Amino acid sequence: MIEKNELKRKILLIRYLNRISIIPKNKKEIKTLNVTLNGLEYVGKSSLTLRFVTNNYAFENNDPTIEDNYSKQYNVDGIPILFDILDTAGQEEFRPLRGQYHHRNTDCFILVSSLENIKTVEECVSFLNSIGSNYQSINDIPIIFVLNKVDLLQDYKERMRKIEEFRKVIESLIEAYHLLNTKIIVTSAKSGECVNLLFEESERMVRFSNENDLKLLHQVVELDSKSTKALIKKQRKKKWW
Numbered sequence: 001m002i003e004k005n006e007l008k009r010k011i012l013l014i015r016y017l018n019r020i021s022i023i024p025k026n027k028k029e030i031k032t033l034n035v036t037l038n039g040l041e042y043v044g045k046s047s048l049t050l051r052f053v054t055n056n057y058a059f060e061n062n063d064p065t066i067e068d069n070y071s072k073q074y075n076v077d078g079i080p081i082l083f084d085i086l087d088t089a090g091q092e093e094f095r096p097l098r099g100q101y102h103h104r105n106t107d108c109f110i111l112v113s114s115l116e117n118i119k120t121v122e123e124c125v126s127f128l129n130s131i132g133s134n135y136q137s138i139n140d141i142p143i144i145f146v147l148n149k150v151d152l153l154q155d156y157k158e159r160m161r162k163i164e165e166f167r168k169v170i171e172s173l174i175e176a177y178h179l180l181n182t183k184i185i186v187t188s189a190k191s192g193e194c195v196n197l198l199f200e201e202s203e204r205m206v207r208f209s210n211e212n213d214l215k216l217l218h219q220v221v222e223l224d225s226k227s228t229k230a231l232i233k234k235q236r237k238k239k240w241w
């Protein structure tokens, strides 16, 4: 019971810190977040982007992308964020462009695979290599692995089996590249499942990757748990007497 309360306090603190850490000094200034979507062709990068930006599923959109830019202002935890989204080409013929995408100042990479085909997650290796060769250190860059087209798996057991299969590949990538700030999100651009959450999480990951915020958070949580424990001890003693 006590532990439960303590956990609640921590969650409240985390939420509080979440909020204060992103309020811009100048209230008029809106924070911009640069997000880049990578992944093989046909996995649904454009569909996910359009679902987020327009809240529609583009049934007719089968055109392969070369490079598209979108922006959308969207509130995360009550704070307006300007999402600047780079939707990239997955087709093999555009492979030489990959290095260029990774020169831009990306805050969070979204590596999309399709649950239809395990190869699409295995191929994330080539995107990680490309990111790695353009950034000083790949370890702490926020990276979200997206397993898209989950709507195609209607059978629950099959859905779980596939997700597990993909998760294992992702875990081996995380280990091989020593990635420290990653997440796996299962989405459907078609049904809209978890698409907003995906972009919200990209912002939260960036916010939490700020070293100072993390330090502050740890300190406060540590302090909080110490003072809570002290308080509990005191109360117990009181009861005993």
Ligand SMILES: Nc1nc2c(ncn2[C@@H]2O[C@H](COP(=O)(O)OP(=O)(O)OP(=O)(O)O)[C@@H](O)[C@H]2O)c(=O)[nH]1
Residues within 6 Å of the ligand: 039, 040, 041, 042, 043, 044, 045, 046, 047, 048, 058, 059, 061, 062, 063, 064, 065, 066, 088, 089, 090, 091, 148, 149, 150, 151, 152, 187, 188, 189, 190, 191
């Ligand atoms: N069932 C289903 N189909 C999807 C989903 N997302 C995308 N698709 C379909 O998959 C195909 C490819 O989608 P795109 O969004 O164009 O894929 P892409 O990754 O942008 O492809 P490139 O631009 O060529 O790299 C299209 O026919 C989409 O309608 C999804 O969540 N579920």
Ligand SMILES: [Mg+2]
Residues within 6 Å of the ligand: 045, 046, 047, 063, 064, 065, 087, 088, 089, 090
């Ligand atoms: Mg596309």
